[in-house]
Amino acid sequence: MFNLENCLIFVVFLGAVLALIYALVTAKKVMKFSEGTDLMKKIAGSIRKGANAYLKRQYTIVSIFFAAMFIILIVMAAFNLLTWFVPFAFVTGGFFSGLSGFIGMKIATYANSRTANACQEGLNRGLRVAFSAGSVMGFTVVGLGLLDISLWFMLLKFAFHLEAAQISSAMLTFGMGASSMALFARVGGGIFTKAADVGADLVGKVEAGIPEDDPRNPAVIADNVGDNVGDVAGMGADLYESYVGSIISASALGIAAYNGNIRAMLLPMLMAAIGIFCSIFGTFLVRTKEGASQKNLLGALSRGTNFSAIIIAVIALPIVFFLLGKESLGLYFAIIAGLLAGVLIGKSTEYYTSETFNPTKKLAEKSETGSATTIIGGLSLGMLSTAMPIIIISICVLAAYFLSGGSQNANAGLYGIALAAVGMLSTLGITLATDAYGPVADNAGGIAEMAGLDPEVRKRTDALDSLGNTTAATGKGFAIGSAALTALALMASYIDKVSGIEGGKEAISNLSLMNPTVLIGLFVGACLPFVFAALTMDSVGKAAQSVVLEVRRQLKEINGLMDGKAEPDYASCVDLCTKSSLREMVVPTVVAIVVPVVVGLVLGCAGVVGMLAGATVSGFLIAIFMSNSGGAWDNAKKYIEGGNHGGKGSDQHKAAVVGDTVGDPFKDTSGPAINILIKLLSMVSIVFAALVVNFSIF
């Protein structure tokens, strides 16, 4: 009972607990700050109420889905198509993923007014509150993720006495709960936030001519609620899924590559635990002097993330050596390749979307000839920007595969690819903190505006917010890069899973591109991200339309609203966004769950592998295309607002606003949701593998 492996799993468990304690302590620290004036409290209260109401209803709908799936999985288990653990693990995965989003959002809605208030005292104080809130989210995600994994591991090993291979095979099926929850949260939240944003802008800014975040705009609270339910709760559930998915797929491949050696299974978990220690260490470095420039602020954040990354890069070497010996040191380089690829994709995102570089500047220039050329320019920028990440990920995959010994042992190579994803996500605690503080600062700015604080305060929250855009670019690089690597690892895990099923080996014996079922699977899979992007964009359009009508109605019917004598009915806009986003969230998610099962039943397992490859490749491309087009349009607009090409209110600005509006669902709804989609497809395929092996047509 008391051997090295058992100690190690305990270290992993401790890492998870430490992360959660750190999150709790940080949350308490945040709560100690003052919320500011009564008006600020009231505004923050409305936002919080709206966000809670949304999440409550979202969870109600999602529960129905989970209950239905639970029954389906129980039936499948009864027919011996699954182990009995799966239905329960499905629920825990979904629960923890949802909880990550919930806690992150909770703290964000408490921190927004506190950040605004702290910014009255100074920039550094504001940064500390916002960043602390981001940290709570970051460490909750990694803590809960690792807790779920380590608890299940201990349960299966110590209570049910399963072998390592059985444990990894069972745990592989757990990801589906987290992935479905993540997709619901991302799609629902993404639709909410963009419907409110577009609705508020189209009527408030464009038609009524009132500034952004003006309290007279009936959709202004909904807009701020949207930042929390979309950018915070959605992102939390999303990254929980990435984190857990990368670890369990690496564990499963480790078992396959190292003939059941449990140490190969523990390596990714241990990397994640060490990552938590390093990340906590890194957060202590994030602070800045008063009167700091934007550059100083960015420096403070970069110091934290870079330092964490460097320590983990150093510590990983002895860990790999210690666990798997000298001959497996190539795995170390796979981890480093993943870390590097994440950073480089982030840099590429920054290059294409930041107004300090040429592409976005040139895009702003295109506004001189109107909105059509702005749109064409943004679309072509996004399409062109796919080349660099493709090259980076290609080199990373090749390096991870061959350095891990893939040429002798293919499984070892695939394990290397999975470890690259784990390496990339190992410092998620702190990268997520630098990412999640952005929406908090954004909200703080809204509250400062609505509460009529000194314009200097708004300037400070804007400085924090604009910085958030740059760190968000890095965060996106990690999210997209890790999604591609994890999807590839899950594809390999799927094949491994199928091979273990009776009759499965024959079902996947021919994965050649010349097998027509593989080819057709490839076509169908590649089509899914297109369809998914179309559905989610349409949903945003429909939901925004209803907000537009409601805002117009209130502006017309409520007397004295425009003079500030009467208050708009904020709640009705929040309610409308909630209803329409929840209604619209169901179809895309159900499509993502049903299609892989149908493809499997028709085309068989080889067709499923083709589908997964097609979806990963085209999903990766479309996610980058949509994120970068959207980001560039957003920043081109900001660049013009900064006084270039005619500045605010000019025709060029109007053209740029059209670009930004098109970019909204691109970068905040469809693009990020595709990252989850490509992993959910694999997760569903893994869970339904036995069904497909037994009942497929081809």
Add this chain to the structure above:
Amino acid sequence: MFNLENCLIFVVFLGAVLALIYALVTAKKVMKFSEGTDLMKKIAGSIRKGANAYLKRQYTIVSIFFAAMFIILIVMAAFNLLTWFVPFAFVTGGFFSGLSGFIGMKIATYANSRTANACQEGLNRGLRVAFSAGSVMGFTVVGLGLLDISLWFMLLKFAFHLEAAQISSAMLTFGMGASSMALFARVGGGIFTKAADVGADLVGKVEAGIPEDDPRNPAVIADNVGDNVGDVAGMGADLYESYVGSIISASALGIAAYNGNIRAMLLPMLMAAIGIFCSIFGTFLVRTKEGASQKNLLGALSRGTNFSAIIIAVIALPIVFFLLGKESLGLYFAIIAGLLAGVLIGKSTEYYTSETFNPTKKLAEKSETGSATTIIGGLSLGMLSTAMPIIIISICVLAAYFLSGGSQNANAGLYGIALAAVGMLSTLGITLATDAYGPVADNAGGIAEMAGLDPEVRKRTDALDSLGNTTAATGKGFAIGSAALTALALMASYIDKVSGIEGGKEAISNLSLMNPTVLIGLFVGACLPFVFAALTMDSVGKAAQSVVLEVRRQLKEINGLMDGKAEPDYASCVDLCTKSSLREMVVPTVVAIVVPVVVGLVLGCAGVVGMLAGATVSGFLIAIFMSNSGGAWDNAKKYIEGGNHGGKGSDQHKAAVVGDTVGDPFKDTSGPAINILIKLLSMVSIVFAALVVNFSIF
């Protein structure tokens, strides 16, 4: 010497000659019609002069490229990496492809004023002139294509006494000339026509407020020249390439599937020849009564194409039986599957882009909330519209593969897929005629407007033109569907080709999706259509920008231009479009030729196969997405101009114009060029196969 096979190849040769004779006779018939008034002659003369000048310079640039490639190929032949026929066949392929475009454009520029003049007498007469011009183009393309194939076949067989397998292997490499020429013509012509169109519209219609095709607009001649060099010459070269590509890849796969049986090689050629006879027959059915409604007109065109398709479907059965016996009758159903898939993809295109159906009507409705929602709506419509063609092509591929006996003999299955493409293109003579008459009618409308003919004439040319949009949708279905099938067939041919090279069998022994070089190839290949679309869209933007500046300059500097007292300098706009489109055409084409060689040298043959699969899948999706988005925006605008949602000049109309402008490079430049791209990649890979086998890193 005098056996059945030799007779059959003579039949093929005869089919080619017959097509050319029919084209010549039809051309003479067209020339007999009167060109109309002196003013009409003058306008038509300017258009013709501009088009000729463009083509002359295009061919000059292309010749340099061909000369350089010729030398490279000669060197490769000297090092035994190619047979000596390839360099010469490369040149003939390019020459005939260019010639197809040239002849088609020549007759179109003679037929435009004649169509306008004939429309003065009546609709039926106008239809006959325009359709005859389209027929010249259609039959020139198929005639020259089959001539090139049959002449080379006879040369290799009778003069060099090669075996069937050697002939097919040599002929497979011939497609690269046609494909490169096609890409140059499509990209160059596509940029020209959209730069002129966008330039003329942005300044003329939007800024100066003069109607379309108004003689005071300095870019109006360039716009009409663009229709000829892009929609006619570009399309001619494009379909020449598809036609030849599908036949030679089917021939090569036939040899592989039927162990060198020359009859399997002759079947696709014979199908093509029979298709010519049926098409000629079909053209006789295209005529309509005077005072015919648009429905009657469409009926007349459909009668011709449907009839040709039905005869070929009937005749194919005895031909397959006669050539390959009862046990190969499954191939017949593969041919039928291809024919049907082409029709169905065309129907799906029509559904998504025609204003008589819901999607485009709903898109028009989105103009109510401005240009941003119009753009989002069009993009999501295009993305969603990929699903149906994917399902159609998937069923077609599966059916063609398994009905041809792919489960016993994989090569027979692949041969079936290639025959499906041949079946789809067998009636190209007449489908192309119904497609190519559109730009002629469009030009005729321009001439009627500029020459100040009776508005009734313009109405008639508009009726012809609008009909052309519907038939063009069908044509697009065939172009996209056949491109995907041919690309798959070429991929199979590539593998076949590599297997025949010393050391090649090992190089492609592992085409599994779990081979990392295949996976990376897939990523890189899928990225290429994105990059290619970005480059071509950018090119249109840049070229249009220069036209905008020139038109603005002329409107400002030429006194009395707006009052009709002075003439604009049309030639300078034509010259500008020529220069910029030719400059911009080089980079995308060179990228398409260099990338497969580089990918091959780095990743090896397995990587190349991955790349081809990735490019085919993502290219198919993007081509459909861009074509359908563009088509829907165009028709939504026309729907509004028809008096819906505020009609012409309303804010809704302005929003729709933005959509249409974005759609222009989508549907007429980037989208169609991608069809060629995916085949050119295979062609280049096939030619450089020996180089890659000998010198690749992996």
